[in-house]
Amino acid sequence: VALGLALQKARTLAPLLPPGAALLQHIAQDLSPPEGCAELLARALKAEPSALVRDGGVIAEGFDAELDELRAIGENCDAFLLELEVRERERTGIANLRVQFNRVHGFYIEVTQSALSKVPDDYRRRQTLKNAERFITPELKAFEDKALSAQDRALAREKWLYDQLLDALQPHVQPLTGVAFAIASLDALCALAERAHTLNWNAPEFVAHPCIEIVQGRHPVVEARLAEKSAGSFIANDTRLSPQQRMQVITGPNMGGKSTYMRQIAIIVLLASMGSYVPAAECRLGPIDAIHTRIGAADDLANAQSTFMLEMTEAAQILHSATAQSLVLMDEIGRGTSTFDGLALAAGIAAYLHDRSRAFTLFATHYFELTEFPADHRQAVNMHVSATEAGRDIVFLHEMEAGPASRSYGIQVARLAGMPAAVVNHAQKALGALEAQQNESRAQVDLFAPPPQEEAAAPSAVESALAALDPDAMSPREALDALYALQKLRRREQQQP
Numbered sequence: 384v385a386l387g388l389a390l391q392k393a394r395t396l397a398p399l400l401p402p403g404a405a406l407l408q409h410i411a412q413d414l415s416p417p418e419g420c421a422e423l424l425a426r427a428l429k430a431e432p433s434a435l436v437r438d439g440g441v442i443a444e445g446f447d448a449e450l451d452e453l454r455a456i457g458e459n460c461d462a463f464l465l466e467l468e469v470r471e472r473e474r475t476g477i478a479n480l481r482v483q484f485n486r487v488h489g490f491y492i493e494v495t496q497s498a499l500s501k502v503p504d505d506y507r508r509r510q511t512l513k514n515a516e517r518f519i520t521p522e523l524k525a526f527e528d529k530a531l532s533a534q535d536r537a538l539a540r541e542k543w544l545y546d547q548l549l550d551a552l553q554p555h556v557q558p559l560t561g562v563a564f565a566i567a568s569l570d571a572l573c574a575l576a577e578r579a580h581t582l583n584w585n586a587p588e589f590v591a592h593p594c595i596e597i598v599q600g601r602h603p604v605v606e607a608r609l610a611e612k613s614a615g616s617f618i619a620n621d622t623r624l625s626p627q628q629r630m631q632v633i634t635g636p637n638m639g640g641k642s643t644y645m646r647q648i649a650i651i652v653l654l655a656s657m658g659s660y661v662p663a664a665e666c667r668l669g670p671i672d673a674i675h676t677r678i679g680a681a682d683d684l685a686n687a688q689s690t691f692m693l694e695m696t697e698a699a700q701i702l703h704s705a706t707a708q709s710l711v712l713m714d715e716i717g718r719g720t721s722t723f724d725g726l727a728l729a730a731g732i733a734a735y736l737h738d739r740s741r742a743f744t745l746f747a748t749h750y751f752e753l754t755e756f757p758a759d760h761r762q763a764v765n766m767h768v769s770a771t772e773a774g775r776d777i778v779f780l781h782e783m784e785a786g787p788a789s790r791s792y793g794i795q796v797a798r799l800a801g802m803p804a805a806v807v808n809h810a811q812k813a814l815g816a817l818e819a820q821q822n823e824s825r826a827q828v829d830l831f832a833p834p835p836q837e838e839a840a841a842p843s844a845v846e847s848a849l850a851a852l853d854p855d856a857m858s859p860r861e862a863l864d865a866l867y868a869l870q871k872l873r874r875r876e877q878q879q880p
């Protein structure tokens with residue numbers, strides 16, 4: 384029924400599409416439903432069919448004469464019983480004679496004890512009760528057979544008709560799928576258009592040279608939540624990435640807006656790539672082949688993936704697949720292990736992305752050591768989210784600015800989160816001690832130095848022998864012999880490593 388109604392409406396959609404846009408013309412062509420399908424469905428099905436065909440009540444009246452007749456028998460049952468009752472009362476002169484039905488005994492004519500003498504010869508006894516006898520007549524028996532089987536036959540007939548209907552639609556599956564696809568496309572486009580209009584989004588521009596340039600970009604979800612709660616307005620930020628400046632090392636306080644900023648860029652690139660307007664005043668994009676993200680902490684215990692293992696697996700995957708045309712988001716990589724391990728890994732990963740993948744990279748971190756990275760990596764820059772201290776409190780400005788941050792304000796944020804005062808005080812003291820200790824023993828470590836070249840191991844005997852072979856110059860027999868010889872050599876090697 385839904386299909387039939389949708390097909391009827393699909394016809395009215397096509398003339399509404401504005402001419403001109405090639406995509407819409409393409410959709411309009413697919414919108415015309417195959418001849419006769421909508422009519423067939425409308426004719427064959429009840430407007431509100433039951434949920435299951437086996438319950439009946441699916442095929443419409445007037446679609447099939449045989450089904451109509453079978454149904455009529457069931458529906459006319461009451462009328463027939465009443466009519467028979469009147470007739471039999473007249474014939475027998477028994478005023479309280481009743482014609483009835485129950486599930487166990489079927490149809491019967493009931494006569495009370497006092498009137499039994501008037502019962503005619505053609506009545507056959509069916510059941511004896513305390514005060515009455517129940518009878519059946521040949522006419523009633525014939526009706527009973529017909530009525531009981533009519534219902535079963537009607538259900539079977541409906542099932543058969545329904546299968547016929549499906550068979551009749553089968554050849555149209557492909558054009559019907561086309562109609563569904565066209566409507567779905569229009570639905571998606573309308574949703575995007577409505578959002579763009581309502582939320583003040585703008586058309587992105589695509590250029591051939593590699594770049595991501597965003598003026599006054601916003602995170603659509605965070606922005607909507609802020610508006611909903613009247614919790615202040617969203618602070619828009621610009622982004623400028625190019626081959627000369629393709630990595631941003633983003634630092635700043637917890638709650639400052641690092642993750643929001645990175646993800647808004649990914650969302651804008653994604654929206655633009657799927658053909659939508661974007662939440663930004665302006666947006667210019669070069670070719671982007673993929674968006675890779677490593678965000679948050681999760682684990683997959685059932686599949687042998689601890690939190691840190693999962694983080695590293697995802698990061699490794701990104702390093703293996705990101706290209707110079709990819710956008711990579713690394714949100715605080717390395718936090719799930721000891722500080723030094725994490726810092727060292729983060730530095731290595733940043734260097735790999737900068738030197739090898741050459742991807743557009745947004746790299747948020749609380750390792751302030753990494754703010755030294757841009758000093759000797761020409762295509763990386765430091766960015767930070769601004770915050771100001773007002774007494775003991777911290778005010779987040781959520782504005783991206785050039786340059787590094789120097790503090791995370793983690794303890795202040797913990798206090799804002801409702802951490803017990805005892806914990807905050809304890810942490811403050813511990814922090815002071817840690818900072819003093821670090822200042823004393825800060826050794827100069829070059830975090831970003833490339834690893835020394837691994838010494839190439841000398842080739843094994845098998846490898847040397849293998850390299851010396853010339854397969855083109857060998858007969859099959861010689862090749863086989865060589866194979867045996869290699870195997871022997873390998874075995875000897877294993878015995879005396």
Ligand SMILES: Nc1ncnc2c1ncn2[C@@H]1O[C@H](COP(=O)(O)OP(=O)(O)OP(=O)(O)O)[C@@H](O)[C@H]1O
Pocket residue numbers: 605609616617618619635636637638639640641642643644768781782
């Ligand atoms: N540009 C912005 N305008 C307004 N509010 C913002 C903006 N950016 C972030 N916020 C608010 O600040 C909250 C925290 O932002 P976000 O998670 O991005 O901070 P963060 O710097 O990544 O913090 P952490 O270091 O703890 O991960 C957001 O949930 C949002 O409510």
Ligand SMILES: [Mg+2]
Pocket residue numbers: 641642643714
């Ligand atoms: Mg964050």
